[in-house]
Amino acid sequence: xxxxxxxxxxxxxxxxxxxxxxxxVRRNSLQKMxxxxxxxxxxxxxxxxxxxxxxxDNYKPELNNYQAVIVAGRLMSRxxxxxxxxxxxxxSTGRIQLYISRDEICPDENKDLYNEFFxxxxxxxxxxxxxxxxxxxxxxxxxxxxxxIGMLSKSLRPLPxxxxxxxxxxxxxxxxEFRYRQRYVDLIVNPQVKDTFLKRTKIINTMRQFFxxxxxxxxxxxxxxxxxxxxTARPFITHHNALNIPLYLRxxxxxxxxxxIVGGFDGVYEFAKDFRNEGMDRTHNPEFTVMExxxxxxxxxxxxxxxxxxxxxxxxxxxxxxxxQLGDKVINFKRPFKRVTMYExxxxxxxxxxxxxxxxxxxxxxxxxxxxxxxxxGKGKLIDEIFGEKCEHNYVQPTFIxxxxxxxxxxxxxxxxxxxxxxxxELMVNGKELANAYSELNDPIxxxxxxxxxxxxxxxxxxxxxxxxxxxxxxxxxxMPPTSGMGIGIDRLTMFMTNNLSIQDVLFFPQMKPEKTAExxxxxxKFLEIGIPAEWIPVIRQIGLKKVKDLKEIKIGKFFNDIxxxxxxxxxxxxxxxxxxxxxxxx
RNA sequence: GACUCAGUAGCUCAGUAGGUAGAGCACAUCCCUUUUAAGGAUGGGGUCCUGGGUUCGAAUCCCAGCUGGGUCACCA
Numbered sequence: 001x002x003x004x005x006x007x008x009x010x011x012x013x014x015x016x017x018x019x020x021x022x023x024x025v026r027r028n029s030l031q032k033m034x035x036x037x038x039x040x041x042x043x044x045x046x047x048x049x050x051x052x053x054x055x056x057d058n059y060k061p062e063l064n065n066y067q068a069v070i071v072a073g074r075l076m077s078r079x080x081x082x083x084x085x086x087x088x089x090x091x092s093t094g095r096i097q098l099y100i101s102r103d104e105i106c107p108d109e110n111k112d113l114y115n116e117f118f119x120x121x122x123x124x125x126x127x128x129x130x131x132x133x134x135x136x137x138x139x140x141x142x143x144x145x146x147x148x149i150g151m152l153s154k155s156l157r158p159l160p161x162x163x164x165x166x167x168x169x170x171x172x173x174x175x176x177e178f179r180y181r182q183r184y185v186d187l188i189v190n191p192q193v194k195d196t197f198l199k200r201t202k203i204i205n206t207m208r209q210f211f212x213x214x215x216x217x218x219x220x221x222x223x224x225x226x227x228x229x230x231x232t233a234r235p236f237i238t239h240h241n242a243l244n245i246p247l248y249l250r251x252x253x254x255x256x257x258x259x260x261i262v263g264g265f266d267g268v269y270e271f272a273k274d275f276r277n278e279g280m281d282r283t284h285n286p287e288f289t290v291m292e293x294x295x296x297x298x299x300x301x302x303x304x305x306x307x308x309x310x311x312x313x314x315x316x317x318x319x320x321x322x323x324x325q326l327g328d329k330v331i332n333f334k335r336p337f338k339r340v341t342m343y344e345x346x347x348x349x350x351x352x353x354x355x356x357x358x359x360x361x362x363x364x365x366x367x368x369x370x371x372x373x374x375x376x377x378g379k380g381k382l383i384d385e386i387f388g389e390k391c392e393h394n395y396v397q398p399t400f401i402x403x404x405x406x407x408x409x410x411x412x413x414x415x416x417x418x419x420x421x422x423x424x425x426e427l428m429v430n431g432k433e434l435a436n437a438y439s440e441l442n443d444p445i446x447x448x449x450x451x452x453x454x455x456x457x458x459x460x461x462x463x464x465x466x467x468x469x470x471x472x473x474x475x476x477x478x479x480m481p482p483t484s485g486m487g488i489g490i491d492r493l494t495m496f497m498t499n500n501l502s503i504q505d506v507l508f509f510p511q512m513k514p515e516k517t518a519e520x521x522x523x524x525x526k527f528l529e530i531g532i533p534a535e536w537i538p539v540i541r542q543i544g545l546k547k548v549k550d551l552k553e554i555k556i557g558k559f560f561n562d563i564x565x566x567x568x569x570x571x572x573x574x575x576x577x578x579x580x581x582x583x584x585x586x587x
Numbered sequence: 588g589a590c591u592c593a594g595u596a597g598c599u600c601a602g603u604a605g606g607u608a609g610a611g612c613a614c615a616u617c618c619c620u621u622u623u624a625a626g627g628a629u630g631g632g633g634u635c636c637u638g639g640g641u642u643c644g645a646a647u648c649c650c651a652g653c654u655g656g657g658u659c660a661c662c663a
Contacts, residue, residue: 021632022597022614077624084620101620124613137621160598161613163624170624171599171612177655178598189598233663251663278662279588426663433663489663513654 022158029121030154036112038121040154046129048072053093056142059134066134069144071096072152074188075126077163080119086143089128090188097143098130105149118149125155162189180510193505199318200494200506204271206317207291210310216267216293221256223249223273229469230254230411233276236286249275254411254485255472257294258440261483262475269293271490282502283432286511289490298484300423300439304400307427307435307486308335311398311493318497325499326430329396337398337427342383345391345401354383362386376460379420380407395428410450410466412438413482427488429496437486444476532585536577 019027033040049070059066073091083102088095102114122128131148163170172190173179179186179193186193208218226245228235230252240247253272260268275287295303315322315333322334340348347353352365362382366373371389373382383405395401402425403415412422423439441447451473454466494506504510526548527537577585 020597020614025614079622079626080619081622081626082619084622086622097623099621103620137623139621139623141621141623143621158597158613162598163612165624168624173598175594175598175655177594180655231663276662279660281659281662282657284662436663516653 020158023156026123026154026156026158029123030156033117033121033151033154036116038117038151040151042150042152046070046072046150046152048091048129051093052089052091052096055096055134055144056094059142061136068131069134070129070131071144072129073127074155075122075124075128077124078122083114085118089130094191097137097141098132098146099135099137099143100146100149105146113149117151122151123155123158124161125157125159126151127153127155159185160189176504177512180504180512181515183508196494196498196500196506197508199498200490202318203314203494203497204291204490206314207310208271210313211267211269211293214267216269216295217265219257219260219265219268219270221250221253221260221270221272225250227467227469229467229472230256231274232466234278236275236277251276252290252487253292254487255469257292257485258480258483259472259475261294261296261440262478262480266297267293267295280511282504283492283495285491285503285507288503290487291490292485292487294440294483294485296481296483299482300402300425300437300484303437303484303486304337304339304402304425305335307437307488308333308337308398308400311335311427314493314497324497326496327499327501329430331397331429331496333398337400339400339402339425340395341403342387342401342405342421343403346383346386349391349394350386352386354386378407380405380409384408392428392433393431396430398434399428400425401428407453409438410454411441411447413441413443414446432492433489434492434496435486435488437484440480440483440485442476442480442482444473447476448473530585533577 030040047070049068050066052071052073055066055069055071071089071091073089073095076088076090076095078087079085085100087098087100089098100114100118102111105118106112106114129150129152130144130146132144132146135143135145137143160171160173162172173186179190183193187197211218224238224240224247226247228248228251230250231254233251235248235251238247238249239245250272251274253270253274257268257270269291271289271291273287274290276284277286278284280286295306298306312322312333312335315324318324322332324331324333343353343355350365350369352369354362354365357365359379359382362379363373363377366382366386369386369390371385373385377385387401391401403418403421404412404424404426406412406414406420406422409422409424412424415421415423425437426433427435427437441450448468451466451468455468458466491503491506495501495503498506500506524534524537527540528534530548532540
């Protein structure tokens, strides 16, 4: 029997033809463990009493502490030297070395636990539990001297092997597709990935604590909305069967939070997943996290102070300093942040003072600056274009851009002193918008007119103009106190705070195209039924024909060539069938 | 959506003016009681992303597609 087929014959499960050599070895080990009485997936709890990090932080030989530790983790490397071995396990806090001596874990005559279980049946990636004591090796490495070792979970798939020495990493898994589709593997083998996500949670916890200290209330509002309001974006649409109505995944939660301010809360906030059916790139994922907060009796100037205090606090909580590395730049989140009006920004970066300019004048300015326009653009849109093209990218250090044109801000209160503007700010960091805030529009008549303006835009073909939310207007008509609200992109904030330039690196599971699922494989019997000799079945599977049905769709000549070619190429030594025989198989 | 780069062993990657597919780690077998990214020896493992085309011959050249990355466009 040719070597190549031995692995296929050990199993008769239908999927076995798909397995790599190493996966087959591991499945064999799994069975052998059971044969010698070791359950590879035991049920009882395993009473861990310490983490590897705690031992590293606190072990002192002179104190003689950590002499009865119980730790559990994933086996990450192994160096076997006869009757003694070194290995590393990794728990949620890091890695630690193990020292295992044959005669200590096998005090009796039977040395199977060491010779069979540890040396042969255990694999890198298996999850084990150990009992032992801490000590330093002659090389000065903190190590656990193992007294007992036990199986907690068998790993059937080989992990990528990543090695490291003196901070230098070897053979790191860098393939983006692999890392995002199998984030669980990324987390196991790339420690800095875990760190990013720990920081992400710390950012959220710091913000939450900041809000709660001031007595603001964390709330939840609907994700399924019948009118997707509060922002301009294309929504995802779904359908509710019982009500037989379309529902939309929220693009924002603004209008619901304001309803709660109407209802009498002084401050409400929500960490919210929003969904937008638009393009994906380094800074956009279809679902993303936003924190929105609304505080009664405040205005946007108060909110600027509040926002910079919050962000400075986050930076300090994470880094102990306000200076944060981002790519080749250092961003300083020390408050106060610079404040620049939109008109000042445009004047500074283009030389044009556009205050009081008409739409036609703005259009001419755009032409001079080389900015493309189209006739549907109104005054606000033109100003927004100029800012976006010529100014935005210049604001690397945190800067509040304030006082936006009214046309771009349908939910914002009109400016207290300047005609045509609103009381709005955006916080720019590294040339990107990080936060957006207003003095909220609470005049229900003005709000209705703004919605109607949006409706007209929609009728002109702008598919992103806002819908009119009649219930929201009804709420405003009961009276909403003067309120300031702010929204901040948590994914972007995390990118800035963790020095990641892609949103995919701050989301555990970024959106990907679905993987093609491997086709099921017909079992041997199906192939035998149509007269194919057993020794040819693996060959047929290897050339990509997984099902008997596939054989009906292939040309006989190609099939004949392929299987004989495979036989020759791999030196299987099989006797090639005749063309007549093959024709019968496929008949 | 446009342009562009990439896809070779479980992982990281070589490779060829078209001519039998390579390394390191991992894996298997054997030797070794304090090793350090990797002790020594031997060995197994590939639909070179998929499908067409050119050719005596394609992993390599051409076309199309799939998946991913980057840039741009669109968009908060």
